[in-house]
Amino acid sequence: MTDRYTVISADCHAGADLLDYRPYLEKRYHDEFDAWAATYVNPYEDLLADTADRNWNSERRLAELEADGIVAEVVFPNTVPPFFPSGSLMAPAPTAEDFERRWAGLRAHNRWLADFCTAAPGRRAGVFQILLNDVEEAVKEVRSAAEAGLKGGLLLPGTPPGSGLPELYSSAYDPLWAVCAELGVPVNHHAGSASPPLGDEPAARAVFMVETTWFSHRALWHLVFGGAFRRHPELRLVLTEQGSGWIPGVLEMLDYYHGRLVAAATRASTAESKFGAGLAARMGAAPSQVWRDNCFVGASFMRPHEVPLRDRIGVDKIMWGSDYPHDEGTYPYTREGLRNAYARVPRDEVAAMIGGNAARVYGFDLDLLDPIAAKVGPTVEEIAEPLGEPPADATSPAFAKGASVRVW
Template identity: 85%
Template sequence: MDRYTVISADCHAGADLLDYRPYLEAKYHDDFDAWAATYVNPYEDLLADTADRNWNSARRVAELEADGIVAEVVFPNTIPPFFPSASLMAPAPSQAEYEQRWAGLRAHNRWLADFCAQVPGRRAGVAQILLNDPAEAVREVRRTKEAGLTGGILLPGAPPGSGIPELYSQVYDPLWAVCEELDVPVNHHGGSASPPLGDEPAARAVFMVETTWFSHRALWHLVFGGAFRRHPGLKLVLTEQGSGWIPGVVEMLDYYHGRLVAAAARASTAESRFGAGLAASMGNSPSEVWRDNCYVGASFMRPHEVPLRDRIGLDKIMWGSDYPHDEGTAPYSREGLRIAYAGLPPEEIAAMVGGNAARVYGFDLAALDRVAAGVGPTVGEIAEPLEEVPPDATSPAFAPGGSVRVW
């Protein structure tokens, strides 16, 4: 092995606004034309001259290869039809808007299937769904799987006050069942579950502090809700939420699981009611569920997280560049890998930067190895500790103190 085969488990793409129109059912075209005529995009990066990295396939392949990356898991980024902003949230405020937004997500999924097909075997597209009607979500899972999207589904956020059932609810069992049946990963991306906080400076700061925690909630909802007991083949991937939190949170969940199950087995106490029925409903302990069913899309894994890799699980970690976001490692992904992984055994690095993602998302690793033979970072290159951060790097991977090694 001379070069690493790097698969980014966290990239983003989407069509330019008007390019979604051909992918919409015809009955929505007039509504789309009226909506698009007055729509103002709220995101500066989607108005810049670099916005076409979201849909320009040739530019994208060239920039990723220059960055040492040969394949990608593709999450959404641009605005699908009829959405006011990003489409990661579950609810829609009215039945009419709900129907239109479903149409918009189906259009995105159709576009994404075509986008992935432009470079066969190198893009695993993540399909979008809504949770308001699980039966409709099941139909879209089946359709997108048949259409060739191999990245699984994006589980929308269900923030407090959203009005839809909490993620632990068994109302979603048909969705978990079809994902298990078709081997479709359930992805939950960071930033998708926070309640609205307003736009004051304090609110924006609080959002940054809390947003990953709200995204973590999907883990304990599905664990304590028993989704993995009823669907033992279900795969959950938590992406762009960091990875250093995982060992402590899983230990905390084990503590509450053991405490509540034990309390329920004793004579009536103030705490016994909290654990009533828990052992039978959820099955395995949280740490066993993590071991058997869960993975982390560890975007730009930082050096302080790397010593935890054995506690997280070496077979669980999937590095991501977050291309084309400003906080991503591009065009310095090689440096991002060096600052995190220099000095580690090559077989461990190979698993975290590509092997694990190939297994979870079904990439043909042998085929990608042939591409990586020409563009992948060399083993010797990544083994060299990074002494100087590129001065124009914008990723948190290079934040001050990030190069401190504690192993």
């Protein structure tokens, strides 16, 4: 057994530089793209900075991740794809023509991502994008992306209030769950794409911080109560960068309502029986059982106060992530972040949470990755040592005041 951990980040981000998407667009969109790109102004400061090429510079990316002790990554999108004004899945299109162009833009991103993953064989699992306004097109893109080798699975958009989309519990999405279950494609729901617009008042930022993860959590109970896992028992859901400490309490709450509604459905002529009618058969197993059978958490830079909950969450369910190249990520202090969270945690549990579980969910080959980790991975002894003071210039919330409180 090696004395180093094989670290796989289950939460990284990448995308092409804007003009580099052009070759991946269907030719019939090239003129429209040229006109759009000529006037487009990127709203994201980090995509205009000198470090923006971390999103697409394959060699730089590999070097920096290895220097940080990471040998493989699950790659979520980050840059703006063609015909989108901003973040791809948070920008409702006003017309059918806009939807068509944005679909073309997402397909271009997915094609680019397949090539980007191929540039580092076995070390990147790309997460492809879809829109939910046309389920038939989404199903086609799932099949196309899977055939292209994008092992990271599907990025499930949110359905925030006001989006005009059916809620995620709707049977309208059943063909999507069916194809993902059939092909073994993980369904990922990343924080940030499910919140409704909140306006520009100063309080909006604080409200967003309070509510954004809750809106992302909704995917769990929508799919559970909608019966997606009952109808498609091979379906896998991954909730990424939404924290993990909330999971035990929410599962208890969902179990309570599940049991209450099932029981109410058996009682005729009661007020609650109306709420339970038709649900008992549709929902299937209790939410906590569904979690054990079908769900995972991309816990990203897991905070120390969350670690004592790992048995209640499921050690086999937790996947750590660095969030590279975001400022809130742990780079270049991933080793310190791992020490801060996992010091004194048993070695086999650490190995599962920071690499083994991600390898299992996303299909990474540990026979390929372990020899690389033997050269660049953090040592078991190193991670076992409590951190003490965090690096003075660390920007990740993993090191934030209060994040190190332990509840043993």
